[in-house]
Amino acid sequence: MFWISRLGSILGALLFCFLLDKVTGGLSDFSSRLVVLAGLYVTLSVSLNLINGITGQFSMGHAAFYQVGAYTAGYLSVTYFSKAHLPGFLWIVLMMIVAAIGAALAGLIVGLPSLRLKGDYLAIVTLGFGEIIRIVVQNQPSIGGAYGMNVQPKFPQLFASTGTHGVWLVWLLAILCIAVCRNLLKNVHGLPFLAVREDEIASSAMGVNVTGVKVTAFLIGSAFAGAAGALLAHYEGFLSPTMFTMELSFIVLTMVVLGGTGSITGSTLAAIVLFYLPEKLRDLPPVPVSFLVGAVIGAVGIVVFLKKTIDNYHGSSSQKTVRMILGTATGIVVAAALGFVLKVIPTIGHAAPVEAAKLRMVIFAVTLIFLMLLRPQGVFAHHEFSWSWVKKLLGKKDVPTTAVST
Amino acid sequence: MSLLTLKDATIRFGGLVAVNKVNFEIETGDLFGLIGPNGAGKTTCFNLITGVYTPTSGHILFNGRPIGGTPPNKIAKLGICRTFQNIRLFGALSCLENVMVGAYLRHRTGLWTALSDIPPAIKETRALKEEAMRLLEVVNLEDVANARSADLSYGSQRRLEIARAMATQPKLLLLDEPAAGMNPQEKAELMETVRRIRDDHQKTVLLIEHDMRFVMGLCEKIVVLDHGEEIASGPPDAIRNDPKVIAAYLGEAV
Numbered sequence: 089m090f091w092i093s094r095l096g097s098i099l100g101a102l103l104f105c106f107l108l109d110k111v112t113g114g115l116s117d118f119s120s121r122l123v124v125l126a127g128l129y130v131t132l133s134v135s136l137n138l139i140n141g142i143t144g145q146f147s148m149g150h151a152a153f154y155q156v157g158a159y160t161a162g163y164l165s166v167t168y169f170s171k172a173h174l175p176g177f178l179w180i181v182l183m184m185i186v187a188a189i190g191a192a193l194a195g196l197i198v199g200l201p202s203l204r205l206k207g208d209y210l211a212i213v214t215l216g217f218g219e220i221i222r223i224v225v226q227n228q229p230s231i232g233g234a235y236g237m238n239v240q241p242k243f244p245q246l247f248a249s250t251g252t253h254g255v256w257l258v259w260l261l262a263i264l265c266i267a268v269c270r271n272l273l274k275n276v277h278g279l280p281f282l283a284v285r286e287d288e289i290a291s292s293a294m295g296v297n298v299t300g301v302k303v304t305a306f307l308i309g310s311a312f313a314g315a316a317g318a319l320l321a322h323y324e325g326f327l328s329p330t331m332f333t334m335e336l337s338f339i340v341l342t343m344v345v346l347g348g349t350g351s352i353t354g355s356t357l358a359a360i361v362l363f364y365l366p367e368k369l370r371d372l373p374p375v376p377v378s379f380l381v382g383a384v385i386g387a388v389g390i391v392v393f394l395k396k397t398i399d400n401y402h403g404s405s406s407q408k409t410v411r412m413i414l415g416t417a418t419g420i421v422v423a424a425a426l427g428f429v430l431k432v433i434p435t436i437g438h439a440a441p442v443e444a445a446k447l448r449m450v451i452f453a454v455t456l457i458f459l460m461l462l463r464p465q466g467v468f469a470h471h472e473f474s475w476s477w478v479k480k481l482l483g484k485k486d487v488p489t490t491a492v493s494t
Numbered sequence: 495m496s497l498l499t500l501k502d503a504t505i506r507f508g509g510l511v512a513v514n515k516v517n518f519e520i521e522t523g524d525l526f527g528l529i530g531p532n533g534a535g536k537t538t539c540f541n542l543i544t545g546v547y548t549p550t551s552g553h554i555l556f557n558g559r560p561i562g563g564t565p566p567n568k569i570a571k572l573g574i575c576r577t578f579q580n581i582r583l584f585g586a587l588s589c590l591e592n593v594m595v596g597a598y599l600r601h602r603t604g605l606w607t608a609l610s611d612i613p614p615a616i617k618e619t620r621a622l623k624e625e626a627m628r629l630l631e632v633v634n635l636e637d638v639a640n641a642r643s644a645d646l647s648y649g650s651q652r653r654l655e656i657a658r659a660m661a662t663q664p665k666l667l668l669l670d671e672p673a674a675g676m677n678p679q680e681k682a683e684l685m686e687t688v689r690r691i692r693d694d695h696q697k698t699v700l701l702i703e704h705d706m707r708f709v710m711g712l713c714e715k716i717v718v719l720d721h722g723e724e725i726a727s728g729p730p731d732a733i734r735n736d737p738k739v740i741a742a743y744l745g746e747a748v
Contacts, residue, residue: 090613268609276598276619277608279587283595286584293544293578295570295599295662304605350586470586 101263109256120255124323126363127258128316131265133343133359134352135312138269140341141349142278143305144285145202146211149218150340153310155332156194156221157187157317162239162327163231169240176241180257180322184315191314192307194221199306203299218337226329236328239321254323261319265312269352281305285350346459348466353473365455369448374441379427381436386423390416391458398462495558497522497698498666502552503542512538514722515552520666525692526700527713531743534719536702537579540668544576545569556666570599573665577655577672579702585644589635589654592643593626596661629657633687649680653687660691667691669701673708681705685712706744710734718743
């Protein structure tokens with residue numbers, strides 16, 4: 089019975105990946121590229137969540153592991169692929185494994201100082217490590233230096249009819265990463281990781297090998313980032329140090345924190361949303377100035393109202409939800425009304441419409457700030473998606489959860 | 495052979511001798527008390543036994559084997575487990591999970607079985623969960639098994655710490671001020687629990703406590719420390735009447 093359901097899950101995952109590949113095949117190059125990158129971000133964010141959220145080791149150098157993986161795969165491919173006489177697909181899978189091992193070694197090197205450092209101090213060390221890796225690569229002509237390097241082979245196409253390639257492999261890796269983290273937390277072996285996050289002294293008094301746990305977290309987390317790096321190398325066919333700046337580490341960290349540190353569901357969804365949001369904002373139409381002003385006033389009003397409701401409203405949670413939804417709806421209506429009213433003022437009414445798409449990073453940043461104001465513990469906090477939770481939501485009777493972590 | 499032996503155990507921090515040549519022996523099945531005024535070195539003694547500190551000189555023997563300087567996680571595996579004076583629970587985890595961390599020490603399946611979530615790991619998780627649930631029953635916390643441990647009342651948190659330590663199945667259980675902050679009713683219940691742990695679960699217990707009714711009513715042997723030195727040891731009645739202990743700690747009856 090167990091193996092049937094396990095086989096079902098694996099087939100389901102494969103089917104999902106192939107369907108995604110098929111669907112993406114119909115999209116434009118730009119859109120299918122976003123689907124690939126989103127998959128890589130999910131892997132990065134979930135693997136960082138293992139280090140940062142679950143084990144509580146504040147690492148800010150995740151881009152470095154990604155880069156180590158990418159350049160390991162890139163260098164080996166450039167040097168040996170033509171001699172190996174392997175089919176492109178097998179070679180890429182092999183590179184994924186090698187890159188994972190390479191990045192895991194880098195993870196070990198960063199993991200070792202984490203045995204003595206905590207919190208801010210570890211953050212600084214990992215940040216420094218990330219920059220060191222990037223700058224060393226930038227100054228190594230043998231791997232392209234600042235010019236970057238071309239990588240062969242590129243992904244072979246799964247469906248010959250479509251222009252897309254590699255979507256399924258990227259998402260398979262993301263699903264594998266999610267599955268590994270979820271399995272860890274589901275079994276008793278995940279508890280020492282959470283225990284180390286909560287209290288190291290108490291953990292070791294209970295027989296937990298704190299050193300071992302931290303190093304394991306860094307090994308697994310960096311291995312997945314490295315494998316993602318290998319896929320990036322073969323997808324892009326080109327690598328350059330500018331692809332792995334500090335900014336990347338910060339974005340991935342933001343995904344983890346915003347999703348809710350420790351929640352796998354949170355980091356997965358946050359990765360997808362935060363990756364797509366700035367891209368989708370490119371499509372915003374020009375907005376008349378009056379509506380922009382209305383939107384700003386409306387947004388601030390909604391956030392202040394929601395914050396006050398969360399903090400000060402004493403009622404049942406369903407009353408609170410209704411109040412929040414009504415408040416938000418009112419805010420939107422008021423914002424739209426303001427847009428029409430302000431049009432009457434000549435200086436505002438006659439001004440040229442604003443290209444809202446140019447403001448996309450401002451909107452993105454403000455959204456992050458508002459979210460953190462309203463929900464500092466992250467959208468999912470410590471919670472995970474589970475079927476019993478869905479059933480509860482649908483109003484069925486409480487079902488005992490199978491997971492250890494609730 | 496005694497279960498735990500301290501032979502001239504000493505630790506200095508710079509010029510301060512926190513524990514100075516302390517000697518005592520705990521036999522299997524003892525309910526042993528460690529008392530003394532604040533700053534006498536009681537908790538430091540615990541830290542020496544559990545490997546947090548390495549003794550500067552002297553020996554600590556557990557089952558005849560020297561354990562001074564062994565790291566805490568290995569001490570726990572040898573069969574000594576403790577609770578903390580300032581409660582150190584895993585706050586964000588549920589009560590059940592807290593106890594399961596203690597039970598995890600006896601896991602047999604490897605990390606790979608857990609990462610791939612195959613039956614050996616699942617079965618082990620289920621077994622340890624049931625075991626943890628039974629321990630929660632011992633300390634009367636089965637009703638709050640799924641509550642966050644940080645949300646518990648002070649007295650319940652102290653009992654949860656005992657259950658967590660019990661989950662490692664120690665031969666010797668060290669309790670650091672288990673009754674601190676409890677009301678008389680809770681203290682009476684705790685005395686009953688500790689006695690049950692010794693009698694029904696066959697544990698040897700060493701405890702630090704300031705409540706004399708608790709210590710005298712529970713322990714069969716007591717060691718008194720003052721300024722890092724052992725000033726008396728023996729059964730409760732002898733301690734109660736010992737002039738040195740009265741001068742240093744208990745005070746005259748009014």
